[in-house]
Amino acid sequence: MPSEPLSSSLPFEPSRAKVLHRLFGEHHGWLLERLRLRLNCRFDAADMAAETFAQVVALPTPQDIREPRALLTTIAKRLIFASWRRRDLERAYMQALANEPESWAPSAEDHYLVMEALLEVDRLLDGLSPKARSAFLYSQLDGLPYRQIAHEIGVSVTRVHQYVVQGLRACCQVTV
Structure with a gap:
């Protein structure tokens, strides 16, 4: 059974900023710790958490989020995979460059x-x-x-x- 939206536990219709502030306050520490454990680097985890919340801010109706941690986890996983993919592509490109003459850079x-x-x-x-x-x-x-x-x-x-x-x-x- 899905949870209530973030806005339903408040006695009034919250503003977008209040919903986002509450979402960040309640889940940032949790997400940051999960990412730190997954990435083994607190700096990368902080960057990934910031990008995750930036994507949440871009959502048209954040007040309709019913499972905030599931959404945050999904966004963060996609970002992690994208960063790993980018890293792998960059490594392959750098290896290809290493095979070129030094004069060509x-x-x-x-x-x-x-x-x-x-x-x-x-x-x-x-x-x-x-x-x-x-x-x-x-x-x-x-x-x-x-x-x-x-x-x-x-x-x-x-x-x-x-x-x-x-x-x-x-x-x-x-x-x-």
Whole structure:
């Protein structure tokens, strides 16, 4: 049975600011401790808690939240996974750069732009099935022929072509 909304325990219709203040006061310490235990770093936990509450502030009707801790946990988990994914992408990019000649080094601005583009492409490809994503990446990054990709992922050559088209369509949506 769901709990009552945050606003129902008050004798009057609270303002948005009061609801958010109450939500923060009642749950910030709890969330911060959970994140600290999960991340093993109080600074990262504080950043993640702040971003979690920033997303709650952006909600159109925070007074309708019935299970605040469940919502906070869900938002925080998504943020953690996104940060881990970003870290992994950045590591892969840095490893690729390490293979380049020392004379070729992107500027800080270029590094930022490449990372933003990589994150956007990653987000778009995340909507593809694992086989479609693999086929697209084998084709575009590794330059494998469709026949070899078909063998690698266990599908027909025609299906590989369809997967690559799906990946290309997804990448056409890039807004960076």
